[in-house]
Amino acid sequence: MMSFLKENIWSLLLGINYLLAISLSVLIVLKNRNPVKTLSYIFVLxxxxxxxxLVYYFFGQDYRKDKIFQKKYVQDNHRLSQWRNKFGLNREEREDLKEVFGEGIxxxxxxxxxxxxxxxxFDNEVDILINGEAKFKLLREDLKNAKHHIHLEYFVLFDNGLGTEIIDILxxxxxxxxxVRLIYDDxxxxxxxxxxxxxxACGVKHFAFMPVLFSNSTSKLxxxxxxKIVVIDGDIGYVGGINLDQKYDNTFDNERYWRDTHLRITGGAVGALQSAFLLSWNFAAxxxxxxxxxxxxxxxxxxQKPVAVQIAASGPDSDWANIMEVxxxxxxxxxxxxxxxxxxxxxxNAIMTALTTASRSGVEVKVILPYESDSWAAQYATDSYIEECLNSGIVINRYRKGFVHAKTLVIDDMFSSIGTANMDYRSFSMNFEINALVYDxxxxxxxxxxxxxxxxxxxEVTMERWKDRNINRRLKESFSRLLAPLL
Incomplete structure (x- = not known):
């Protein structure tokens, strides 16, 4: 018996693997997910x-319908309703909004x-902060001038030079x-x-968001x-793409130039940023x-001239993919x-169809992407969409000065979205994101x-040059596109 096992160990393991893969594939199909995501996981298996x-174990389980997020959604709605009524966060609707913005906006x-x-x-002052050096100069001053409380919520906090400096201020x-309260992604x-x-020891309350432990990780990964949220004294808010890491600040001796966009806001929209933070705090703490x-x-x-701002938050704890729908x-x-x-x-598919249809109907559509991504899989997956964009008249531009990390959308000079959400599957349906919607x-x-x-x-990417890609690159793009819902 032992001799048979030794001689056939790999065949047995492969058999067990494929029995497990078939069982998981049936389970995935029965969940009635997005067909693209379903096929992606079956392809991987x-x-x-x-x-x-292993990929499915760590990344494939659906937390959106998990009890933990169902409970959070119900509790958050109740708390928001209480806060809005108690502190007057609800505003009276202006009757002329449709006339001011137009039907579309x-x-x-x-x-x-x-x-x-x-x-x-409608009572906001908004400063557009280009790159980390602009953000961190103001943030240091605002943190040092804080009088009552400081709230920070960040995906990335590295205690390198800049991170340690911020920690010292806190x-x-x-x-x-x-x-002082701090939430950081684990x-x-x-x-x-x-x-x-x-x-x-200094009295800063801090919690990791959904800590990952090997005994209980699965979809928490x-x-x-x-x-990326900062709220100071309930009066000043920061939101955008810039994390707490010195690579975002070009005054440091970094490997490459980092291009990013952030907002500093004072006014009523800070209350919405504060509410989002407090809900995250109750969950994390x-x-x-x-x-x-x-x-x-x-x-x-x-x-000065007030700016109209609306805050859009989304995540696996909400019934709607808010930022994607926006x-x-x-x-x-x-x-x-x-x-x-x-x-x-x-x-x-929805966003891609909207973009290509808009371009073919005569709307100018321009996209700025990194010349070289920080993820090879994301780079190839992104590249797989370029030919379809070019065929529809969308202008694709590759940023060569460094890495562009800004997440912005500007429509007709009447509307913009600036925040944390990328234009990808992960931001649309998996991660907790927050964007400022500016109507000004x-x-x-x-x-x-x-x-x-x-x-x-x-x-600018031209069709003539793009079609010259070799077959090896095209295969990498196609393979990465199949994995796009998992990236």
């Missing part, structure tokens, strides 16, 4: 012996209003008596035990907190924090131009101007 079942506002009761606030403010961040102990008025203060009117609605609302900057362009011609003209400046550092 069929072509990657031993590795395929008005639909975007109404979509988020109906999906998540997301409030449109510790200093906590020792001064301020309430997969995206890397904080040493020394600095974690320092944060605790898949559903990450990709948000496993507590039901008592909310005082100082956390959600009534905002003063903007000193992008879909915005693209379909465009009449003149659609300007997209994203590090990862792996659109689902002045701000969006600034966004268009910056887009045109970035174009000066880009190479």
């Amino acid at each position: 069929a072509t990657l012996p031993f590795i395929g079942p 008005f639909k975007i506002y109404r979509l988020m209003r109906n999906n998540e009761n997301s409030v449109l606030t 510790c200093q403010k906590a020792e001064e008596g301020l309430l 997969v995206g961040s890397d904080i040493s035990n020394k600095n974690k102990k320092k944060l605790t 898949n559903y990450r907190d990709h948000r 496993k507590e039901n924090m008592e909310i005082e008025e100082i956390l959600l203060p009534k905002q003063k009117a903007a000193s 992008m879909f609605c915005a693209i379909n609302s465009a009449r003149e131009s659609i300007l997209i900057t994203t590090p990862y362009f792996i659109p689902n 011609k002045g701000i969006n003209q600034q966004m268009r101007k910056q887009f045109n400046l970035d174009l000066e550092d880009c190479d």
Whole structure:
């Protein structure tokens, strides 16, 4: 018997593998998921012996319908309703919104209003921050000037030079008596035990979001907190693509130039950022924090021309793919131009159809992508969509100055989305994301101007050159596209 096992060990293991793969494939089909994702997982199980079942174990299980997220969704809706009523976060709708924005843009506002009761606030001041050096200069000042509390929620926090500097400021403010709360994603961040102990000793309350333990990991690897939020004293908010890592700040001696976009906001929209943070805090800290008025203060009117801002949050705990639906609605609302900057362009069928249809109907569609991605799989998956874009008249530009990490969408100078969500499957349906939706011609003209400046550092992709790709590259693109829902 032992001799037979030794001689046939690989055949037996392969047999067990494929029995498991067939069983998992049947289970996946019965879940009635998106067909593309279903086929992707079946493809992985069929072509990657031993590795395929592990990929499905760690990444394939559906947390959106899990009890933990169902419970969070119900609790969050209840808490938001309480906070809005208690602290006057609901705003009266303006009767002239449709006339001011036009029917198309008005639909975007109404979509988020109906999906998540997301409030449109008109009393904001908005500063567009280009790159980490602009963000961190202001952030350091705002953190040091904080009077009552500091709240931070980040996908990436590395305690390198800049990260340690921010940690030191947080510790200093906590020792001064301020309430300092920090949420960091357990997969995206890397904080040493020394600095974690320092944060605790100084009085900074900090929690990892959905910690990954080998005994209980599975899909926790898949559903990450990709948000970047700072709220200071309930008055100042930051949101955008820039994490707490010195590679985002070009004043450091980094390997390559990093191009990113962030917003600094004061006004009513800060209340929505604060609410999103507090819901994440209750989930990560496993507590039901008592909310005082100082956390959600009534905002003063903007000193300059006020800007209308709506906050869109999405994640596996919501019934709707809010940010994806906002992008879909915005693209379909465009009449003149659609300007997209994203590090990862792996659109689902709905977004791809919306973009190609808009372009073929005469809307100017331009996209800025990295010349070289930080992920080979994402690079090839992105490239697999380029020929279809070019055939539809979409202009694809590759950013050659460095790595473009900004996540922006500008529609007709009337609407823009700036935040944490990439134009890919992961941001649309897996990660916790947050974007600021800006309804203001002045701000969006600034966004268009910056887009045109970035174009000066880009190479336009032409169909003639694109078709010259060798068969090896085409195969990598096609294979990566099959895995796109898993990336």
